[in-house]
Amino acid sequence: MESLIKRIIALEKISKGLEPSLEERNKYNEELQQFLNDFIDTTEEKKAYYIGEPDNEKLRVNPTKKSLKELLAIYTSEVIEKGINPASGGHIGYIPGGGIFTSALGDMIASVTNEYAGMYYGSPGAVTMESELLDWMMAIFSFPKESVGNLTSGGSIANLIALTAARDKHQIKSERITKSVIYLSPQIHHCIHKAIRIIGLEDVQVRLLELDEGSKIDAKKLKLAIAEDASKGLNPFMVVASAGTTDTGAIDPLKEIGEIAQANKMWYHVDAAYGGFFILSESVKRLFKGIVLADSLVIDPHKGLFLPYGLGAVLVKDKEAVFHSHHYTANYMQDAVTNSQINPADVSPELTKHFRGVRLWLPLNLHGLEPFIACLDEKLLLTTYFRNGLSEIGFKLGPEPDLTVSYFWYPSKGIDENKYNEKLMEIIHKDGSVFLSSTKIEGKFVIRMAILSFRTKKATIDKAIEMIKKCNVQTNKYFNISK
Numbered sequence: 001m002e003s004l005i006k007r008i009i010a011l012e013k014i015s016k017g018l019e020p021s022l023e024e025r026n027k028y029n030e031e032l033q034q035f036l037n038d039f040i041d042t043t044e045e046k047k048a049y050y051i052g053e054p055d056n057e058k059l060r061v062n063p064t065k066k067s068l069k070e071l072l073a074i075y076t077s078e079v080i081e082k083g084i085n086p087a088s089g090g091h092i093g094y095i096p097g098g099g100i101f102t103s104a105l106g107d108m109i110a111s112v113t114n115e116y117a118g119m120y121y122g123s124p125g126a127v128t129m130e131s132e133l134l135d136w137m138m139a140i141f142s143f144p145k146e147s148v149g150n151l152t153s154g155g156s157i158a159n160l161i162a163l164t165a166a167r168d169k170h171q172i173k174s175e176r177i178t179k180s181v182i183y184l185s186p187q188i189h190h191c192i193h194k195a196i197r198i199i200g201l202e203d204v205q206v207r208l209l210e211l212d213e214g215s216k217i218d219a220k221k222l223k224l225a226i227a228e229d230a231s232k233g234l235n236p237f238m239v240v241a242s243a244g245t246t247d248t249g250a251i252d253p254l255k256e257i258g259e260i261a262q263a264n265k266m267w268y269h270v271d272a273a274y275g276g277f278f279i280l281s282e283s284v285k286r287l288f289k290g291i292v293l294a295d296s297l298v299i300d301p302h303k304g305l306f307l308p309y310g311l312g313a314v315l316v317k318d319k320e321a322v323f324h325s326h327h328y329t330a331n332y333m334q335d336a337v338t339n340s341q342i343n344p345a346d347v348s349p350e351l352t353k354h355f356r357g358v359r360l361w362l363p364l365n366l367h368g369l370e371p372f373i374a375c376l377d378e379k380l381l382l383t384t385y386f387r388n389g390l391s392e393i394g395f396k397l398g399p400e401p402d403l404t405v406s407y408f409w410y411p412s413k414g415i416d417e418n419k420y421n422e423k424l425m426e427i428i429h430k431d432g433s434v435f436l437s438s439t440k441i442e443g444k445f446v447i448r449m450a451i452l453s454f455r456t457k458k459a460t461i462d463k464a465i466e467m468i469k470k471c472n473v474q475t476n477k478y479f480n481i482s483k
């Protein structure tokens with residue numbers, strides 16, 4: 001007995017290393033605070049994009065103890081200074097949010113208190129906080145209160161949950177699979193195609209719809225396609241629309257599509273991961289008319305509410321459809337069964353999860369909603385400002401966007417436009433002060449802007465235009481020399 005106690009006490013001395021003392025915690029906090037303040041205060045002067053790969057050696061796990069300072073230095077050189085800096089306002093290449101600081105405080109609180117947000121029984125407060133956040137989102141989109149929802153890691157998992165509910169509601173299984181039809185825009189986010197495969201619907205028939213000149217689903221053609229498939233004895237069961245496509249930011253005609261889906265008793269899913277929260281902006285609210293007809297809806301607070309990566313949301317009107325695959329009980333969970341409360345674990349493949357609610361609850365309550373809406377309005381105006389500036393320096397623009405994603409290219413006379421703009425893109429990436437991406441629109445290589453970081457300001461756009469101007473001169477030179 002004595003030796004047992006001795007051994008326990010000896011181990012306790014070592015394992016205590018996992019609970020830093022008050023003094024050590026203060027030291028960590030101070031060092032980290034300084035590091036994060038430096039990061040925030042200098043991030044707009046630094047590059048938004050760094051070409052280069054990390055040194056594996058430096059990131060390799062080796063069990064010797066190091067100081068926080070040393071580790072932060074490695075983090076800076078190997079993580080921050082490699083690839084895109086998504087926290088930078090200069091990141092206008094892929095849809096970013098930026099990552100507001102107070103959301104990180106929420107993560108810190110969630111992690112230190114480590115509340116168990118999977119089941120109501122474990123943490124009624126955590127689960128209630130998350131369900132209140134979901135109710136708030138339901139109210140924004142006029143979804144009925146009986147809807148269910150989940151805070152997910154992002155849009156991909158949120159879409160997966162929604163599509164699973166659609167599959168189960170319409171019982172798309174065994175021999176029905178190959179006869180069932182899903183209607184999609186070719187501009188749909190690829191995570192929808194991924195979800196279709198993951199949930200066992202690889203052999204379903206996917207109709208890629210024809211788009212109108214604004215890259216939106218043509219509702220009339222959708223109606224015809226459904227009628228034609230139905231007349232062939234097929235089973236049209238789901239249509240997916242986008243409220244803000246990734247490539248061009250287009251919002252499909254949500255109301256018309258919703259009415260067609262209802263008339264045909266189909267599941268209507270709307271992927272609004274990028275665009276959804278723009279419904280809060282009076283200037284574009286009208287574009288979301290009809291979103292209320294959706295059976296399921298996906299929105300990403302880590303995009304439209306500028307949170308750090310790691311928060312998507314799904315709302316589904318039919319609770320039973322979601323529960324079919326996700327609700328489960330086991331003997332070892334018998335204490336956790338409550339009837340009135342919906343457990344996050346009943347609506348998601350996850351059981352244990354990060355308590356994500358705090359990262360949204362804290363900033364919303366600290367700042368109020370007003371700066372979020374102002375930020376969305378600001379991004380819409382900055383998109384127009386950027387396009388005007390590009391036009392003034394001779395660039396061609398894609399069509400007027402619904403939201404904040406758009407594209408442009410340089411009309412290089414005498415030189416193949418695709419080759420010219422590819423080179424220009426390369427030079428812009430090398431510069432890196434602002435990060436833009438590229439895409440192909442009907443075979444045409446174009447440069448893409450996606451303005452959604454809360455740190456993107458007028459000064460950022462001015463910097464971007466100066467940089468593009470400079471890079472365009474270099475591209476011009478490159479082609480003249482090689483000719």
Ligand SMILES: *Cc1c(COP(=O)(O)O)cnc(C)c1O
Binds near residue numbers: 153245274312
């Ligand atoms: C970003 C995005 C997704 C995927 O969401 P993640 O949060 O990256 O998983 C899905 N659909 C649309 C329209 C998006 O913009």
